[in-house]
Amino acid sequence: MFYIELKRSIHNKTILYLMTVTVLAHIMGWVLPWGLEGIDNISYEYYMFSTYTVFTQFGFLLFGFVTAYFYNKDYRDKNTIFFNAFGMNAYKYYFIKVTVLMLEEFICLLICSIGSLVVFHSNKFFVFGLLFFSAITLQYFMIVGAISLICKNMLLALGISISYWIISIVLISFGGFFKYLAVFDASNSLYSYVEQFLGGKGQIPTTCIEDIAVEFIILILSIIVICTCCRNSWIKKGV
Numbered sequence: 001m002f003y004i005e006l007k008r009s010i011h012n013k014t015i016l017y018l019m020t021v022t023v024l025a026h027i028m029g030w031v032l033p034w035g036l037e038g039i040d041n042i043s044y045e046y047y048m049f050s051t052y053t054v055f056t057q058f059g060f061l062l063f064g065f066v067t068a069y070f071y072n073k074d075y076r077d078k079n080t081i082f083f084n085a086f087g088m089n090a091y092k093y094y095f096i097k098v099t100v101l102m103l104e105e106f107i108c109l110l111i112c113s114i115g116s117l118v119v120f121h122s123n124k125f126f127v128f129g130l131l132f133f134s135a136i137t138l139q140y141f142m143i144v145g146a147i148s149l150i151c152k153n154m155l156l157a158l159g160i161s162i163s164y165w166i167i168s169i170v171l172i173s174f175g176g177f178f179k180y181l182a183v184f185d186a187s188n189s190l191y192s193y194v195e196q197f198l199g200g201k202g203q204i205p206t207t208c209i210e211d212i213a214v215e216f217i218i219l220i221l222s223i224i225v226i227c228t229c230c231r232n233s234w235i236k237k238g239v
Contacts, residue, residue: 002100018063018101028058029048045199051133052129059136063137064144071157106134135212
């Protein structure tokens with residue numbers, strides 16, 4: 001079923017949509033320092049941090065729509081009955097969709113990272129950008145995908161996703177467990193460590209990497225609960 005879903009995604013040009021928003025995020029990473037701060041000659045290090053900021057601060061807007069549409073198209077085309085006939089359940093359906101999105105997005109990120117390497121003639125943060133941008137987008141795919149599993153309406157799913165993003169930013173200010181709601185957000189400590197790392201002033205501590213791992217564990221557990229609750233209703237969304 002993964003192969004079939006991948007072929008359907010390619011046929012539906014999902015990767016082109018992902019490439020568009022990924023390229024847009026990288027362009028914004030270059031334009032914003034120039035437009036907002038008047039920096040004419042942006043360095044590779046500053047560009048990487050600016051692009052990281054775009055991914056963390058505008059990611060739900062950029063990648064949320066594509067993700068919600070990816071699920072909503074199945075509901076509109078009444079494909080859930082087809083998936084169910086081939087023995088797929090809500091768990092397989094969800095994780096196959098996320099895996100397809102992530103595979104295509106990784107290709108998009110790889111192309112954009114190579115492009116940045118060529119433009120700035122440096123590969124110093126090539127691996128960092130590829131890994132961290134992949135982790136950030138995977139977070140969006142998982143969250144918006146889970147919401148789309150609950151909500152049939154694409155605009156409603158997108159609205160709830162943005163609401164989650166805003167609420168998580170507010171809750172992060174309380175610290176403690178709430179920091180795991182959005183580890184990559186600028187309100188969290190990881191953001192300042194990334195700024196120092198890209199500026200050559202320090203390293204990202206292992207505690208921040210552990211925080212990222214904890215966030216994804218919490219996400220996976222939450223998604224399993226959501227898939228369990230939607231194990232029957234997700235089929236009806238395509239009827």
